[in-house]
Amino acid sequence: MVSEDRAVRPTPSQVELDRRTFRKKQDTRSILISIVSTLIFAAVLGFLVVGSPGWAVVQEKFFNFEIGAEFFPRILKGLWLNVRVLFFAVIGVAIFGSLLAVARTLKGSVFTPIRLLAAAYTDIFRGLPVILVLYLVGYGIPGLQILPRMPEAFWGTIALILCYSAYVSEVLRAGIEAIHPSQRMAARSLGLTYYQTLRMVVFPQAIRKVTPALMNDFVSMQKDVGLISVLGAVDAIRAAQIAAATTYNSTPYVVAGILFILFSWPFIRLTDWYTARTQKREQVGGLV
Amino acid sequence: MAISLTRSTKSFAKRLGVGAMATVAALSMAACSNGSSGSTSEESGESEDIQAVEAENTSDADALPTVVPGKFTVATGEPAFSPWVENDDPASGEGLEAAVAYAVAEQLGFARENVVWIRTPFDTVISPGPKDFDVNLQQFSISEERLEAVDFSSPYYVTTQAIVSLEGNAGADAKTLADLKDVKFGVAVGSNGAAVIEEKVAPNQEIGVFNSNDDAVAALQAGQIDAIVTDLPTVLYLQAAVLDNGVVVGQFEPVEGDGDEFAFLLPKDSGLTAPVTAAVDALRADGTLDALAEKWIAEGAGAPVLK
Numbered sequence: 001m002v003s004e005d006r007a008v009r010p011t012p013s014q015v016e017l018d019r020r021t022f023r024k025k026q027d028t029r030s031i032l033i034s035i036v037s038t039l040i041f042a043a044v045l046g047f048l049v050v051g052s053p054g055w056a057v058v059q060e061k062f063f064n065f066e067i068g069a070e071f072f073p074r075i076l077k078g079l080w081l082n083v084r085v086l087f088f089a090v091i092g093v094a095i096f097g098s099l100l101a102v103a104r105t106l107k108g109s110v111f112t113p114i115r116l117l118a119a120a121y122t123d124i125f126r127g128l129p130v131i132l133v134l135y136l137v138g139y140g141i142p143g144l145q146i147l148p149r150m151p152e153a154f155w156g157t158i159a160l161i162l163c164y165s166a167y168v169s170e171v172l173r174a175g176i177e178a179i180h181p182s183q184r185m186a187a188r189s190l191g192l193t194y195y196q197t198l199r200m201v202v203f204p205q206a207i208r209k210v211t212p213a214l215m216n217d218f219v220s221m222q223k224d225v226g227l228i229s230v231l232g233a234v235d236a237i238r239a240a241q242i243a244a245a246t247t248y249n250s251t252p253y254v255v256a257g258i259l260f261i262l263f264s265w266p267f268i269r270l271t272d273w274y275t276a277r278t279q280k281r282e283q284v285g286g287l288v
Numbered sequence: 289m290a291i292s293l294t295r296s297t298k299s300f301a302k303r304l305g306v307g308a309m310a311t312v313a314a315l316s317m318a319a320c321s322n323g324s325s326g327s328t329s330e331e332s333g334e335s336e337d338i339q340a341v342e343a344e345n346t347s348d349a350d351a352l353p354t355v356v357p358g359k360f361t362v363a364t365g366e367p368a369f370s371p372w373v374e375n376d377d378p379a380s381g382e383g384l385e386a387a388v389a390y391a392v393a394e395q396l397g398f399a400r401e402n403v404v405w406i407r408t409p410f411d412t413v414i415s416p417g418p419k420d421f422d423v424n425l426q427q428f429s430i431s432e433e434r435l436e437a438v439d440f441s442s443p444y445y446v447t448t449q450a451i452v453s454l455e456g457n458a459g460a461d462a463k464t465l466a467d468l469k470d471v472k473f474g475v476a477v478g479s480n481g482a483a484v485i486e487e488k489v490a491p492n493q494e495i496g497v498f499n500s501n502d503d504a505v506a507a508l509q510a511g512q513i514d515a516i517v518t519d520l521p522t523v524l525y526l527q528a529a530v531l532d533n534g535v536v537v538g539q540f541e542p543v544e545g546d547g548d549e550f551a552f553l554l555p556k557d558s559g560l561t562a563p564v565t566a567a568v569d570a571l572r573a574d575g576t577l578d579a580l581a582e583k584w585i586a587e588g589a590g591a592p593v594l595k
Contacts, residue, residue: 057416076292135506143510149472152496152512232474232496232507242497244479248414248437 002104064251071243071252078239079259082225085157087233092161093168100169102198105176118169125166130224134159138231153235156228164221171213175206212278215271222264236260307360352396353559354422358396362389363421366407370529371521371584372427378405384521384584385425388444388568391576392423395567415436419555423564427519429480429552439561441569446586449484449514450523450539451594452531453515454508460515460535465594466487468537472496474504474513480548481517484540490592505530519548521585538594548581 008197012020049055103111103118125133137159179202187197207214229238236256243252304460346399355361364385367376374382381390381400393403406421413424414437423441430440451468453460459471468489474496475481482495499502505526516526520539528535542548554561554567571577 007549042333061414061416094522139503139506139510139512141510142512145511149511155512229497230499232503232512234494234497240476241477242482244414248432248434250414277572 015156062250062254064186065245065249067247067249068255071239072255074243075175075236075252075256075259078234078236078256079190079263081153081233081235082228083263085153085160085225085228086222088161089164090218091159092157093164093221096161097168097172098203100165101172101176104169104173106192122166122170124224126170128163128245130160130163131227131230133153133163134227136228137162152233152234153228156225156231157235160221160224160228164217164224167217168214171210172206173218176202177212178209179205208278212271212275214268215274219264219267219271222267223260224258303554352563355420356404359402359404360386360393360396361406361422362405362422363406363408363424363426365426367408368407368426368526369522380405382584384445384580385427387580387584388571389423389425390579391571392564392567392582393563395570397565410590413553422554422558424553427550430549430551437556438556439558441552441561441564442555442572443551444568444571445550445581446542446551447519447521447548448483448539448593449517449548450520450540451515451517451537452523452526453535453537455533455535457514457535461538462594463538467517468594471514472512474498474507474516476501476504476518479518486518488540501526524585541593 007010052058100118100122103114105117134156138155141158142149142155183201183205184197185186187201188194192200195249226235229241231236234242238257240252244250298367349360362378364373364378368383368385369377370375370383372385372550373421374380374386378386378389381387390400390403393400408421408424411427412419428434428440430443434440449457451462452470453472457471459468462468464470468491471489472487472493472494473481473489473491475485475498477497477499482497485491485495496504496507498507501516501518502520504513507513508531509514515537516523517540518526523536523539527536552564554564568577
């Protein structure tokens with residue numbers, strides 16, 4: 001639209017041209033200042049870190065390439081366990097979280113006990129620290145001896161599903177409740193049942209509304225799979241801890257940290273991209 | 289290849305009862321401070337000889353490059369547990385490590401009241417930067433790899449790795465190493481246990497690696513693992529005081545040249561390494577260390593060596 005307008009626009013006045021020159025100058029100046037200030041900041045930071053009396057020691061303790069390379073395969077093998085746990089946990093959370101969200105949004109007084117139960121569940125499990133749930137599930141439930149001995153990762157996955165279903169169900173509930181009642185009314189007046197309305201009209205829109213929040217929970221869970229090590233499973237974090245205890249060097253932690261970042265980075269970017277796209281679509285006309 | 293785990297067993301076996309123990313510790317500290325103030329008043333009534341001796345000791349100790357001049361700062365675990373420190377109260381001098389620490393302090397010329405106890409988690413030992421302890425004492429075992437990062441005194445105690453299990457568990461009545469093939473083992477992270485199991489048993493199931501022996505105990509009680517491997521004194525303690533139906537399956541032969549020697553850990557290139565080592569050597573030579581080990585640790589009681 002700018003190019004179309006330009007054809008018919010009269011030549012700007014000298015005052016406007018001066019203004020433009022001034023603005024351009026200001027822009028250049030601010031860019032230069034930001035470059036210089038960034039460089040100075042980096043230099044000061046670098047000087048403080050590298051020039052600090054303990055830098056040589058810190059470098060040796062945290063960025064020791066040899067030790068990092070030596071233990072990399074084991075940490076990577078541990079990360080594979082994290083990936084598998086995440087895979088099953090996501091499936092479990094998707095199912096259980098949806099059921100909880102639906103349970104909390106059920107209308108009708110008959111369903112009061114179910115609503116209350118679901119509300120109590122989300123209250124409890126959003127309040128409990130994940131690591132506590134891991135301890136309680138991982139050391140408590142096996143003691144009941146209902147199931148034969150399962151791998152540590154199995155109980156870790158169960159604990160993660162219990163915790164994250166509570167978060168995810170709240171997000172989904174927010175999405176469901178954000179759907180305008182007219183949508184439901186329209187659907188019901190077309191002859192759809194309550195369940196059909198939920199499945200075909202409400203749920204798809206709700207999920208679309210809360211996708212950024214869901215992806216945020218996903219990224220968060222991606223890190224929390226590292227907590228299963230408290231149950232004795234040798235995942236990436238535990239592998240790094242073993243390596244650190246062997247060498248009295250912290251480089252393995254840095255290696256594990258980098259691997260975790262690399263592992264979650266694609267999803268973080270995807271989330272940001274999706275959020276931006278949704279915002280663009282839903283807020284046509286732009287922000288003020 | 290065996291995962292080579294060589295940090296000493298930091299087996300905080302008593303964490304299960306932290307609440308109760310904190311109370312006990314607080315009470316016993318109170319009792320202790322009463323006791324010491326009592327003895328001070330007795331001493332003050334006595335001649336100047338003691339004061340003279342103390343003054344001499346202090347001047348010796350002042351020459352040492354300690355973190356706090358004139359004080360000997362000893363770090364231990366939180367909580368510290370039997371038989372290393374009784375009742376989580378190192379200042380009482382009860383328990384092998386508490387007793388050894390006071391014996392070494394005496395050798396170095398520190399009066400008893402100039403020994404200061406602090407608590408450190410494992411990470412503060414390996415993290416770079418200035419340290420707030422002179423020596424750290426929590427069953428750290430000597431290994432070549434660790435000597436790159438920290439200093440050790442000569443050992444004050446030598447142990448072996450042993451297995452504790454529950455009656456009826458797989459391998460609980462094992463007589464040979466071969467009987468342990470199908471046992472699901474658990475160890476504390478950084479302990480020697482995993483390396484020893486890998487080398488001697490090479491079990492069919494992956495070893496569970498826990499944050500501490502307490503977590504391993506919880507897993508054992510929940511039936512998630514069959515047995516725990518840690519140093520012999522801790523195994524005896526777990527069997528006697530922590531586990532119902534606990535069974536000491538046996539102990540491993542010492543691994544050649546690998547850290548079952550517990551020593552004082554010092555910051556790298558500490559000026560105290562030589563004096564502390566000399567003190568430990570002197571205590572070994574005059575039989576004090578053996579006597580203390582005899583007193584605080586039931587030496588190898590009922591733990592057959594598995595071959």
